Amino acid sequence: MGRFHRHDDGTEHEHEGEHDHDHDHGHDHDHEHEGGPDHDHGHDHDHGHDHDHDHDQAPPLSTEHGDLSGYRTGPERVLVLERIFEENDRSAQVNRDLLDTAGIVGINMMSSPGAGKTSLLQHTLAGLDDPARVGIVEGDIETSIDADRLAGYGSQVALLNTSAGFGGECHLDAPMVGSALKRLDLTAMDLLFIENVGNLVCPAEFDVGAHHRVMVFAITEGEEKPLKYPVMFRSVDLVLVNKLDLLPYLDFDMDLFERNLRSINPDAAVIRVSARTGEGIDAWQSWLAERRLPSAAADGIRPAPRTMGA
Numbered sequence: 001m002g003r004f005h006r007h008d009d010g011t012e013h014e015h016e017g018e019h020d021h022d023h024d025h026g027h028d029h030d031h032e033h034e035g036g037p038d039h040d041h042g043h044d045h046d047h048g049h050d051h052d053h054d055h056d057q058a059p060p061l062s063t064e065h066g067d068l069s070g071y072r073t074g075p076e077r078v079l080v081l082e083r084i085f086e087e088n089d090r091s092a093q094v095n096r097d098l099l100d101t102a103g104i105v106g107i108n109m110m111s112s113p114g115a116g117k118t119s120l121l122q123h124t125l126a127g128l129d130d131p132a133r134v135g136i137v138e139g140d141i142e143t144s145i146d147a148d149r150l151a152g153y154g155s156q157v158a159l160l161n162t163s164a165g166f167g168g169e170c171h172l173d174a175p176m177v178g179s180a181l182k183r184l185d186l187t188a189m190d191l192l193f194i195e196n197v198g199n200l201v202c203p204a205e206f207d208v209g210a211h212h213r214v215m216v217f218a219i220t221e222g223e224e225k226p227l228k229y230p231v232m233f234r235s236v237d238l239v240l241v242n243k244l245d246l247l248p249y250l251d252f253d254m255d256l257f258e259r260n261l262r263s264i265n266p267d268a269a270v271i272r273v274s275a276r277t278g279e280g281i282d283a284w285q286s287w288l289a290e291r292r293l294p295s296a297a298a299d300g301i302r303p304a305p306r307t308m309g310a
């Protein structure tokens with residue numbers, strides 16, 4: 001059992017003694033906010049506090065960015081999640097080995113709902129000389145609406161609905177993708193798009209066995225999203241900044257967005273696109289072309305080193 005205590009400001013929490021957590025309470029709070037939006041950290045608790053608990057042993061569950069006291073089942077969740085991730089990672093490696101053997105480059109496409117993943121994929125397939133060499137695993141909680149939109153370009157499409165999960169899974173995991181791979185003819189393709197479920201949180205946490213992670217970010221979502229959803233933005237190799245055609249109608253500050261993105265992920269490539277007008281799609285096609293290995297399987301050439309854990 002942890003020790004329960006209450007701060008002067010009325011927040012309460014319990015200290016779990018066993019988890020190690022090198023949180024520094026002498027913190028001087030010097031992370032960069034320069035140029036950031038005027039977000040509110042809700043940081044009103046006073047670190048000159050006078051109660052005497054031992055911070056080396058028992059960190060409070062509230063940390064520097066506001067109140068985390070609602071997360072009391074943290075340690076139990078960590079144990080459960082560790083088991084889930086271990087199992088998922090094993091499965092993801094099986095998927096990746098399968099793709100490597102077949103000479104296929106796997107791209108995990110992620111975004112919030114409505115950012116334009118499916119529209120961009122339609123443009124992408126329409127612009128390819130060899131759409132028949134492309135496979136798509138289409139993830140959605142319900143419906144075949146997007147899978148239907150992607151049918152007819154000559155590519156193989158395998159639909160995954162996640163509604164059988166508790167309330168509908170918010171992401172694809174590696175076993176789900178593995179089951180979709182069984183429905184595709186892997187010998188006929190060299191490029192696989194895995195269109196994840198629209199969500200800015202969970203998909204970033206699950207390796208599905210792809211080689212690259214690409215995120216579609218729509219400028220209607222706001223410049224601050226990299227700061228609010230760092231796990232997603234940190235996990236990707238490329239950010240497609242979509243809905244560029246709307247720029248004249250929005251107050252979106254592209255420089256601020258890119259600064260925010262760089263503060264979270266300095267290495268991600270950025271391509272500005274519009275799935276509506278087709279602007280920037282050629283740059284995205286080039287990015288893809290550089291990563292495809294059209295004759296790798298046929299020639300018995302091992303694929304080049306790639307980003308892991310996508």
Ligand code: MG
Binds near residue numbers: 118195
């Ligand atoms: Mg979609």
